[in-house]
Amino acid sequence: MTSRSTPCCAPVLEAPIGKAEAEDLAAGLRAIADPIRLRLLSFIAAQPGAEACVCHLTAPVELSQPTVSHHLKLMHDAGVLEREKRGAWVFYRINPERLDALRDALATTRVRRARRARAAS
């Protein structure tokens, strides 16, 4: 399990990464590599203030509250979602820093440079 405090992630395409770095990034990507979870992220982002409680999210994905809560918990554990208790409900928000860290780890600058060098040779 990726801890939310783990610095993430080594740039995959800049230099060979080690086993631990690969496990860490894979765990982050696995948390979002699921169509239900991507739709939940999308619905949360589209709400006013880009936050939602589980009560808002069951209807759009047509799943039970326990199932939706399970998906939300997995994304919270992976650092992709933040949560805040308000009265009886827990509200979820997307953690853009975590998503941007995953995106940055996949940056293609070096690969594009290598392709330009091949084309020029």
Next chain:
Amino acid sequence: MTSRSTPCCAPVLEAPIGKAEAEDLAAGLRAIADPIRLRLLSFIAAQPGAEACVCHLTAPVELSQPTVSHHLKLMHDAGVLEREKRGAWVFYRINPERLDALRDALATTRVRRARRARAAS
């Protein structure tokens, strides 16, 4: 399975995405959400010319050639790798357009804007 010709992918955090769009993006992310496959991408990118044949890749990940070939095939099927036959060997290269499309689909601009608006209200 995501076809390499499928236009990918709807921006998840800009507006609610549909089931088909979510499946397409999830398939692309699943192809790289694996520590062995991330290390293979990393080793390929680090080779001279950012390309490698399976013969270069078995030692770094300490796996058999059939296993490495299976992982490479999954990433090729998902459009993440391109391949080219040269004599007896198949060489693999990373497709930066496909990786950038996955990264772009996770752009956090709208979420960050919503957070600034919450902080200012």
